[in-house]
Amino acid sequence: MVSLGFAARLLGLSRVFLVVMAAGNRANAGGAQDVLESELDDARYKAACPEYQHYAVFPHRPLSEGPLALPYQRPSLHCRTFTSPLVEKVIEDMTSRMKDKDLTRLFENAFPNTLDTTVRWHVDGTQKKTKAKHYLIGGSDGAWEGPQSFIVTGDINAEWLRDSTNQLAQYQALAAKDKKIEALILGAINTQVEYMIESPYCNAFQPPPPSNIPPTSNGQHDTVHPAFESTQVFECKYELDSLAHFLALGNQFYAKTKSTAFLTKRWYAALETLLVVLDDQSKSTFNETTGKFERNEYTFQRVTTVSSETLGLGGVGNPLNGGTGLIRSAFRPSDDATILGFFIPANAMMAVELKRTAEIVGSAGKVELRKVLLARASSIETGVWEHGVVSHKRYGEVFAFEVDGYGSQILMDDANLPSLLALPLLGFVDVSDKTYQNTRKMILEKSGNPYYLTGKSFSAIGGPHIGLQHAWPMSRLVQAMTSDDDEEILDSLKAVLKTSKLGLIHESINVERVTDYTRSWFAWANSVFAQTVLDVAARKPHLIFGKDAEPYRIG
Numbered sequence: 001m002v003s004l005g006f007a008a009r010l011l012g013l014s015r016v017f018l019v020v021m022a023a024g025n026r027a028n029a030g031g032a033q034d035v036l037e038s039e040l041d042d043a044r045y046k047a048a049c050p051e052y053q054h055y056a057v058f059p060h061r062p063l064s065e066g067p068l069a070l071p072y073q074r075p076s077l078h079c080r081t082f083t084s085p086l087v088e089k090v091i092e093d094m095t096s097r098m099k100d101k102d103l104t105r106l107f108e109n110a111f112p113n114t115l116d117t118t119v120r121w122h123v124d125g126t127q128k129k130t131k132a133k134h135y136l137i138g139g140s141d142g143a144w145e146g147p148q149s150f151i152v153t154g155d156i157n158a159e160w161l162r163d164s165t166n167q168l169a170q171y172q173a174l175a176a177k178d179k180k181i182e183a184l185i186l187g188a189i190n191t192q193v194e195y196m197i198e199s200p201y202c203n204a205f206q207p208p209p210p211s212n213i214p215p216t217s218n219g220q221h222d223t224v225h226p227a228f229e230s231t232q233v234f235e236c237k238y239e240l241d242s243l244a245h246f247l248a249l250g251n252q253f254y255a256k257t258k259s260t261a262f263l264t265k266r267w268y269a270a271l272e273t274l275l276v277v278l279d280d281q282s283k284s285t286f287n288e289t290t291g292k293f294e295r296n297e298y299t300f301q302r303v304t305t306v307s308s309e310t311l312g313l314g315g316v317g318n319p320l321n322g323g324t325g326l327i328r329s330a331f332r333p334s335d336d337a338t339i340l341g342f343f344i345p346a347n348a349m350m351a352v353e354l355k356r357t358a359e360i361v362g363s364a365g366k367v368e369l370r371k372v373l374l375a376r377a378s379s380i381e382t383g384v385w386e387h388g389v390v391s392h393k394r395y396g397e398v399f400a401f402e403v404d405g406y407g408s409q410i411l412m413d414d415a416n417l418p419s420l421l422a423l424p425l426l427g428f429v430d431v432s433d434k435t436y437q438n439t440r441k442m443i444l445e446k447s448g449n450p451y452y453l454t455g456k457s458f459s460a461i462g463g464p465h466i467g468l469q470h471a472w473p474m475s476r477l478v479q480a481m482t483s484d485d486d487e488e489i490l491d492s493l494k495a496v497l498k499t500s501k502l503g504l505i506h507e508s509i510n511v512e513r514v515t516d517y518t519r520s521w522f523a524w525a526n527s528v529f530a531q532t533v534l535d536v537a538a539r540k541p542h543l544i545f546g547k548d549a550e551p552y553r554i555g
Helices: 003-012 014-024 041-046 085-095 101-110 114-119 161-174 179-198 240-257 265-282 344-363 365-386 434-443 473-481 485-500 523-539
Strands: 119-121 148-149 224-226 232-234 299-302 389-392 396-399 450-454 459-463 509-510 513-518
Touching: 085 101, 085 161, 085 523, 101 450, 101 485, 101 523, 114 119, 114 161, 114 523, 119 179, 148 179, 161 179, 161 240, 161 523, 179 240, 179 265, 240 265, 240 344, 265 365, 344 365, 365 389, 389 434, 396 434, 459 473, 473 485, 473 523, 485 523
Parallel strands: none
Antiparallel strands: 119 148, 224 299, 389 396, 450 459, 509 513
16 A cells, blocks of 8 residues: 555645545445545536546555555545446445456446546536537537537546547446436537547547647658648547447437437538448459549548557558458557558448447338448448458368458457457357457467467456556456457456456556556456446356356346
């Protein structure tokens, strides 16, 4: 336990800051928080709250009663960025039944982490609108109206479309019963709508103009086409899965609430923008009639010594063939550049989400649009099966990670989602599908996947983003959610638990030394852990609740 005096000297904290930390440390295991002295009002309390990226690197009491003695890492009640009694009820329901005290503490910290720490700005739509022309992206009426939510990824003050969708996923089931959560997720959809309309090729965004939160720089020197406004875009790497995650956020909301409140004129404009991108990114590198080179609509070049951070050949990347039905993705969900631009997991995800969106707009009377979306989904799905499945001499028919339509392929998997390992979770195949099972076997073996990393302390899929020694706990969690084997599920949970000595899930772990990790505060990973435990509670309750336990499902 780090003393408060040492923390003050280290971080230069004020007296009132220490009172806030002390209030957090006096929390009991159930999450109840002591309040500050009565003379401090709520505004002053919030102003004194520590930055969570600093708070998360220190262990806080009370410690769990298990052998790992994991710390309680939720911020003080007054320092949380969003609260919901229903979320607290889920925590109580789960933790009162879970047998492993360390696993219990990790769930207690991880399940609410997005709400506790990453809702940087939220309005529910009832506030008086401030008139300011710069709020209207492209000068279009209706921008930034209704609920809005800016969800940061954690220790970076920016919103990734992919991350924020996954961060909110475990709360979707609560939206039908909790109006606050419903407004939060509806706001997240509306905010992503504005981002999609403004810069559909970009992956990460600055705070919305109405929030009055100042933008920050990512410190890079990029040359990108189409051009973007740096006060509204944090980074502009075109990743197909970002567009799919935009659709997924609305699709999940509808699936749990049956609400079509998000189907506004602005949302339809965003969908139209997305479809234009899909059309542009399905084109061949060379004209299919004349054979002449045709420069892609999207190009990206970064001043860097890291090859995976930029695209070669003048920012275009390697050539892609036409007539495949597949959609190009310049970057992977890890933010690393693709080698072969037809990234199969993102194409699979896009096919699924287009189908789901088609049914929603169809229910809203948009019959022709439904047909357009279904046709595009079918084309992509066919492309995945015709060009994304290859024959491996050891594993048989498997899904490739990337292809180019000419016959070249990359056989591997990366920890970030979407991934080949996660194809059943995306809804693309059933977990029992033979091609998937062959692929799963391949990517969970060192001999089949160059980024399956093993060491004396941890084993899991990693990726080039961090390096050849750091595996990602996220991939081990996906392994658990795509398994029906009790031993495999428990081994995966225990492996991740042992890497989480600060009571939170890290981005990556050195497979030889768990104390060497990246990112103490990575909300997406915490959400995936919470989703995994909830999945086990529903499918395999005996593994965490004990013999003959009844399943638990939220919502």
